[in-house]
Amino acid sequence: MELAPGVGYAVTTRHGGAGAAPYDTRNLGGAVGDDPETVRRNRELTAREFGLAPERVVYMRQVHSPDIAYVTEPFGAEPPALDGIVTDRAGLGLAVLVADCGPVLLADPVARLVGAAHSGRVGTVAGVVPALVESMAARGGDPARMVALVGPMACGRCYEVPEQMRAEAAAALPELFGTTRQGTPAIDVRTGITAQLARAGVGDIRQDARCTIEDPDFFSYRRDHTTGRFAGYVWLTD
Template sequence: MELAPRVRYAVTDRHGGVSRAPYDSRNLGGATGDDPAAVRRNRQLTAFELGLDTSRVVHMRQVHSATVAEVTAPFGPDAPPLDAVVTSEVGLALAALAADCASVLLADPVARVIGAAHSGRVGTVAGVVPATVDAMVAKGADPARMVAFIGPTACGTCYEVPDAMREEVCATLPEAWATTAQGTAGLDVRAGIAGQLTRAGVGEVRHDPRCTIESKELFSYRREQTTGRFAAYVWLTR
């Protein structure tokens, strides 16, 4: 799919891979307890299906931080701990993994700069998405030209948290205030991220509205605990 002119993106689901239960079957997460050989095969299959060079996909070691790095090539087997990457390299795909957290993709099609961030509750409060916007601006991007995509994530009516946690998060991200279907305290991380993007001046924000907890075709840590990870990819084309 096209995120912007000469910028492509894709979101995987849990089907079509080789992993066995409970990671069945397209688990792309390397820190889940799945067979590493199965994860490598799933990543290769996914890159091939997307028309990507399997040796030019950047995977992060996600740690719920606000750390962003500029990349010109994949990290290899020893990726540093971080939660966002930006690049201007054509054909270098950036991947963000999720299983309830949000994957956020960004592109400035004029400056030819893209970014991908893993933004769950902790990373969102820490500001990983605004930090990604800032890293792209440092490479010549203009937020007003940017298109952002917020991937599937746990919705506010499903994401139950303690009252004190909601108060703490919403002191920083008031848009994230939510009430679950049971009438208890909840968090709408998607709304919080959208608010951050708006405040950063990002020109267009798109959504995949699916809730990971409700959507059985996606992995969800809250629903299953031991499970895999799906991914959102973004890359520049010629």
């Protein structure tokens, strides 16, 4: 699928790979306790399904930070600790691993730039998504031309938190304030990310509004605790 002309993207589910419970079957996360060889096979299978060379996919060591890196090749066996990546290299896949946090994919098809960010509660408060927009703009991107996809994540009607946590998050970003279906305190990460993208001037903001807690097609840490990770991918096709 195309996110914009010349830009491919995909969001995986937990189905279609190899692996045993509780990581069944397409776990792409390498730091969740799954067999490393199974993860390697799943990553290779998934890349090939999207027309990407497995050795040309960039994974991060995600730590809920606002840190962004420009990349021209994969990091190798020891990725740095960061939560956003940008490239202008065709055929280089950018991957963000999630299981309730938000995968955010960005593209400026005119400047030939794509970016990916891991934005959960902590990263959203820290501003990883605005930092990604700024990083792309610093390389010639125009937020008004950018297309964003905000992927599947824990929705604001399911992401229950203590009242103090909601208050602290909303003090930093008011749009994070949420309430569950039961009327208890929640955090609405999707609405927070969307507000950040809009304030950054991103011209086209799209939603894959599926909730990872509700939808068994996705891995969900809050639902299952020990579980795998699915991924959002973005790349320049030519």
